[in-house]
Amino acid sequence: MSVYVYQTFVIKQNKFKEGIENLKEIKKFRNENYDHKVELLAPVSGGDHTYALLSTYEGLAEMELQNKRMFDDEEYLKLIGEFFLENIAEGSMYTQIYRNI
DSSP: OOOEEEEEEEBBBGGGHHHHHHHHHHHHHHHHHHEEEEEOOOOOOOTTTTEEEEESSSHHHHHHHHHHHHTTTHHHHHHHHHIIIIOTTTTEEEEEEEEOO
16 A cells, blocks of 8 residues: 655745755655655645645655665755755745555
């Protein structure tokens, strides 16, 4: 049963270009190095600077395994550290987990 992780966040206006570039790097890195699919979603309606990552896993166990691998990877930690600390508004990340039925 597939699991979908939907994470929204607000990119700081003064860091917009850097934030988008960093998100593209994160997406590419995760898609190339881990066993799940990541998509970057841009707003069509709602907050102009609210973007999202949609990650698709084979199941909850696979999500846990991939998350452990990512957080043990120094290169990945460097990518997300820059993103969280410099490019998004503090407290703006919201994560939801869904499964298909």
